[in-house]
Amino acid sequence: MSVILSSKAQLEQSLNPYWKRGATIGFVPTMGALHAGHCSLMHAAKAANEVVVLSIFVNPRQFNDSADFDKYPRTLTEDIKCAETEGVDFIYLPSYDELFSGQSVASEVQLNGLDLSMEGASRPGHFRGVVEVVYALFEHVNPSNAYFGQKDFQQLAIIRAMVSSLKLPVSIVSCPTLREIDGLAMSSRNLRLSQSERQEALVLYKALSFVKKHWKNRPSMEVLDQAKQLIAASTLRLDYLLLVDPDSLLPIANNAQSAVVCVAAYCGEVRLIDNMLLLAD
Numbered sequence: 001m002s003v004i005l006s007s008k009a010q011l012e013q014s015l016n017p018y019w020k021r022g023a024t025i026g027f028v029p030t031m032g033a034l035h036a037g038h039c040s041l042m043h044a045a046k047a048a049n050e051v052v053v054l055s056i057f058v059n060p061r062q063f064n065d066s067a068d069f070d071k072y073p074r075t076l077t078e079d080i081k082c083a084e085t086e087g088v089d090f091i092y093l094p095s096y097d098e099l100f101s102g103q104s105v106a107s108e109v110q111l112n113g114l115d116l117s118m119e120g121a122s123r124p125g126h127f128r129g130v131v132e133v134v135y136a137l138f139e140h141v142n143p144s145n146a147y148f149g150q151k152d153f154q155q156l157a158i159i160r161a162m163v164s165s166l167k168l169p170v171s172i173v174s175c176p177t178l179r180e181i182d183g184l185a186m187s188s189r190n191l192r193l194s195q196s197e198r199q200e201a202l203v204l205y206k207a208l209s210f211v212k213k214h215w216k217n218r219p220s221m222e223v224l225d226q227a228k229q230l231i232a233a234s235t236l237r238l239d240y241l242l243l244v245d246p247d248s249l250l251p252i253a254n255n256a257q258s259a260v261v262c263v264a265a266y267c268g269e270v271r272l273i274d275n276m277l278l279l280a281d
């Protein structure tokens with residue numbers, strides 16, 4: 001059975017023995033609506049740590065649109081079952097007030113411009129909210145290793161930048177994006193898609209796969225344009241499709257050794273993001 005902790009005091013009481021003896025603590029921060037992608041994070045945490053903590057908190061500070069926050073899927077009963085199946089030791093359900101009780105250094109931390117493009121440009125304040133909540137959660141849990149999915153590629157780069165800038169004693173472990181059999185990237189937001197939207201959303205995987213196939217042999221602008229046309233022919237509304245450097249997240253030219261192609265689009269009301277890492281042979 002996983003132990004459910006709904007206050008910082010309960011968390012501290014439960015983790016104190018582990019902190020005292022320097023046990024490895026694996027931490028999986030989530031906003032709930034858990035799916036197989038989250039299971040893979042819990043699985044990786046379980047394999048490499050003595051104890052695993054999962055947090056579930058839908059963070060209002062990272063939503064620049066309050067309707068999007070209200071509609072974010074909440075499935076706590078199923079989430080608890082899922083965490084128990086994965087052998088999570090502690091499920092932490094923090095409160096807003098305990099997470100954001102005072103001024104935090106995370107509000108000021110330098111993100112080297114990583115937060116200015118893509119999701120940062122389209123969702124002002126989003127990454128500041130992510131950094132604030134992840135920093136607060138790290139302060140509460142004191143993890144040795146924290147697990148994040150590569151589907152949120154920009155988020156991962158930004159969390160690494162925060163950890164490095166603040167010299168936090170935690171290792172960030174990235175886990176591959178999990179996809180449905182037809183290629184759709186797993187996401188909690190997929191729960192909000194209708195059956196027909198779910199089918200239409202596959203065009204994102206097709207567009208990314210197209211770029212992956214052609215980016216080395218043809219001018220990248222031409223490849224990106226054709227991939228954009230695939231999306232334009234669907235019912236999705238494209239926000240961006242960009243080829244960027246995996247470290248700086250700056251737009252990249254053809255002759256790079258590695259790149260990541262990132263996409264964001266609205267499928268009906270639902271904003272979806274996805275990416276693929278591209279490596280030259």
Ligand code: PAF
Nearest residue numbers: 029030031059130133152
């Ligand atoms: O990736 C997420 O689910 C969230 O952005 C995170 C990291 C849990 C912070 O709220």
